[in-house]
């Protein structure tokens with residue numbers, strides 16, 4: 001029995017001549033918060049697409065608790081607890097915040113009162129109760145991201161993939177986001193994989209970090225190990241060692 005709840009085995013994806021992912025093998029353990037970082041174009045979103053089933057890998061396999069789910073649809077995966085958010089917000093402007101959480105539970109066909117109670121609990125945990133009746137279309141970006149997180153939690157996930165969840169959030173909301181994610185991992189044993197360009201946020205929140213560069217895993221380890229790795233500094237952290245030009249602008253620190 002594998003220790004991983006979700007893992008990739010030698011995953012490869014090509015876009016014509018571009019090798020977006022090559023031989024990628026990562027594993028997520030229940031209850032861990034893992035950061036996924038790397039320069040623009042490293043393959044982070046493509047990996048999320050493959051994990052959530054939106055894109056089919058050209059090579060390799062995706063395993064959920066050891067079972068091959070490579071050919072399973074995004075809906076199947078979501079119903080088996082693999083949830084994600086997107087880099088670009090995906091809210092329904094004409095629905096209220098609360099309706100987003102009710103719709104997310106619809107497929108279970110549980111009782112209406114139970115779903116409403118669950119929605120109220122999650123809204124409270126995410127600090128959104130005051131916005132329950134607000135239409136999502138008018139929300140500022142940071143609050144919109146929080147609603148996306150709440151929607152992903154409405155039906156408790158086993159794996160949560162968060163694509164730049166803190167972008168556009170003021171510091172106070174970022175703290176709440178971090179608290180919600182920590183509780184989810186610690187209390188519900190959910191595995192969290194988080195793409196984020198705010199390196200300070202990643203290093204503080206995550207227990208492990210995977211670094212992608214040019215479609216391959218460049219390094220992985222604790223935040224301290226990854227920060228100290230000269231290859232990561234060269235490729236991403238913006239402190240190149242002599243003789244190499246960084247492939248991307250240095251990421252924002254603490255913004």
Ligand SMILES: Nc1ncnc2c1ncn2[C@@H]1O[C@H](COP(=O)(O)OP(=O)(O)OP(=O)(O)O)[C@@H](O)[C@H]1O
Nearest residue numbers: 015018019020038039040041042043044045046047
């Ligand atoms: N639909 C597509 N068609 C062609 N090439 C693509 C497509 N999607 C991604 N790519 C290419 O695949 C590579 C990986 O892109 P991806 O978006 O996964 O990187 P990323 O690490 O998420 O980047 P960013 O940090 O900018 O979001 C890049 O070279 C990108 O240009």
